[in-house]
Amino acid sequence: MGTFEFLLQGVTIAAQPMNLLYALIGVTLGTAVGVLPGIGPALTVALLLPVTYKLDPAGSLIMFAGIYYGGMYGGSTTSILLNTPGESASVVTALEGNKMARAGRGGPALATAAIGSFVAGLIATLCLAFIAPFVVKFALSFGPREYFALMVLAFVTVSAAFGDSTLRGLTALFIGLGLAVIGIDQQTGQARLSFGIPDLLDGIEVTTLAVAMFAIGETLYVASQGDRIPDKVEAVKGSVWMSAQDWARSWKPWLRGTFIGFPIGAMPAGGADIASFLSYSTEKQFSSHKDEFGKGAIEGVAGPEAANNASAAGTLVPLLSLGLPTTATAAIMLAGFQQYGLQPGPLLFATNPQLVWGLIASLLIANFMLLVLNLPLIGLWVKLLTIPKPWLYAGILLFATLGTIGANPSVFELGMLLAFGLLGFAMRIFGYPIAPVVVGLILGPMAEQQLRRALAISQGDVSALFLSPIAAVLFVLAILAVVVPLILRARGKGEVLSQFAANED
Amino acid sequence: MSGIPSNERRRPDRAALVIAPVLFAIAALIWWDAGRLAEMSNYSRIGPATVPHVVAIGLALLAVWTGFEAWRGDFPEREPIEVKPVVFIVAGLAGQMLLLKTAGFSIATGALFALTAFGFGRRKLWISLPIGIAFSFVVYIIFGRFLQLSLPAGPLEHLFF
């Protein structure tokens, strides 16, 4: 009861001119810092949080929401235009988005990402406002065995990102899984593949790997191609805006991405990266333009970007209703909330409704500001591509290393950045896809730990893995994901697929 | 030395053939490392070595498959690559890494900036190096000073702060 009034009241406060200005400043700062390659949303929020402390609670909450959304969105801009994702959730965006940008369709790619983020953010924030308690119940019913089943599903569908060769896709995935083994084993505390080097005990940082493989690998590859790649890319072919066909192909992925992203973001062990992987493979399944995947399919940008943003709102469900920070960004947000006198926990909605609804209203306003700011800027962003290569790539490397140095100023970390950059370069030369390496590093440890936890709780009884209804459904989905394409192929519909496999980029 | 007789166009891809033993070596390394882990009593029956063993087996199988495909010449054709620009950029990254603690963020990153531009054909170091250092210094002021990121300071930074 009163939910709607509370929200209305919150929106009224947030929509005051002064607060709108704070939202605009927040979104601008968040986008400006988040857009730098190598600096993901977690670092952006951590860096800019102190800026908000000087304002009154309402103003600082609104500016904070703006920074959060701005940082989330900023990362996808450079992923699309420069193929340099700064964090795991934009890795998939880069797959199709960068191909579009290279074909002069960077404008529509950025637009579908911005509008998709807005639509997803809007729906997910409303879901957060109205159905958070139910979502929390569902999310808590996920134990280790359900998560393990979800990981199996993610592994099965990840082949959508394999590109044109199963061998090279699988090899890339297994290299990622091998890197994932490095570090202290959480269940037994033993060091694996660390060779007595203390810096390796915490494992390979996903951000370091993603930045190295994409930003540095890409730079080295472009440099090695000499004059074959023109000094400047033709930034815009056709329109900067989305055509009617782009709209027709985008709206369903936006909605699907939202409904994949929100619940997965709400799960304590979910996260935006898994949501974006699942959305990408879903879009590949549903698309009527399967042949375009890997070459710049707009669905492959629209879906994951929506899923990414929806899961960011989903993360707030356990954070606000349980006080559970489930991602690095959420952990930093928790620290921020405490500054505003907000103590997230099960009683928050009851004891502090003004602040909670104020925050939700701020998110809505910030989401809207993001669109207002970014749509007109798209024309400017695509101009990034017209910066001469020497300066553009020098700048990319500057910021890529800045992100790594800022998170961990150690020579060893920079050494890893260089080593993985060379690996990414070598893999590009031989036509290996890059994304599966990052996917393996993210999913590998999750799948392993959840399986071992599930079996520890059941005391080694394997059958218990399948006895939960949710886990069973997820396993069935995983089996279907393998079997259905096989049946389709047998019925002759696989021609497109095999033809696609034979082609090269 | 011709490849599969039935397909005269395809020959063994020697560079790609090197990948197979590399993958196999990684698999062997993972297998060996997993072998020295203590299997502690636990209830899950899956110990710390189980997953590394699975990954090692997978990589070994992929090594065989890679060798087979490389022999048949099934890897995509590669464009010839230019090594020189890559060497300059790698030198820039290595230089930044080694200079960072002594010379500080701005000078080390400025060197990276200039060497990258050099790799891409901007040979005028007396222009690009000052630009790189100045640009890095601005970045240092924004991120190191105002946003409190711990970026290593060197002589240039100490001159001002």
Add this chain to the structure above:
Amino acid sequence: MRAKPRLTEDTLLKHFFLASLIAGAMALPALAADYTIIAPAGPGGGWDQTARSLQTVLQDEKISGSVQVVNVPGAGGTIGLAQFASQNSGNPNALIVGGYVMVGAILTNQSPVTLNDVTPIARLTGEYEAIVVPAASPIQTMDDLVTALKADPGAVSWAGGSAGGTDHITAGLIAKAAGVDPTKINYVAYSGGGEALAAILGNQVTAGISGYGEFEAQVKAGTLRLIAISSAERVDGIDAPTIKEGGLDVVVENWRMVAAAPGLSAEQVTAINADIEKAANSDAWKDILKTKGWQNTYLAGDAFKEQLGKDIAATESILKDIGLVK
């Protein structure tokens, strides 16, 4: 279209604009640093917060002109510790924040640098371990949990932080005190208290063990039952008996401390001690403790060193019993 130089200037201009924007938002004084505090963890965590709070107090109380915090994350703080000890010998301006987690990490990671290689100054704050069960659990008291543990240790699953950490150590100590083989406990490690909390709330495990702060909101809301706390005596504002009251001699405090560099003269150590004491007794520090919900467990000098020695010995013995240290 040849407009290269102009475009470069444009980008530069954009960044200068960003610089002035941020500069306007937060005008910070830039003075020479008096103290440099190493936080051996990434930004945002407990040690980082302790270091930054200490920074604020030292500056605001005019104890030190300007203080810098440097993050050196990794391997339970042992990387930061090793770097601190090797680079700052004899430097009276260098401080490092650390804690009980380091004691365990030094042992399990076989770190060549130990707490004997630095000069411990004072314990600043600490948190006690809490043992909780889901509200719907049939287990009502610590006695019930111990009975279940004795009957079948495998059937009692404990959710807590990483293997070998404070939570695992406490669970091991409880089993040992109850006469159960500590290697037989079914400890399920999670990446942190938050993720473990979700598993306990979802009824996935029998019991949960972590710092009280992780569970506080849930305990107050009645969704978790707090059955014991690891302090020596009951704590104000926490409505639970101690583990000791239940007849098991287990006291664990997850403390945080500040230490100085090795190789300092007696006068230098006295000076640092005086600065830290002044900071810890200030109202500003007490306010921070209150807003962050940290216990004030300030302990300095020889008393702290003695306590530290005891903690290290007890931790080493239990880690050997669990089988994590040989």
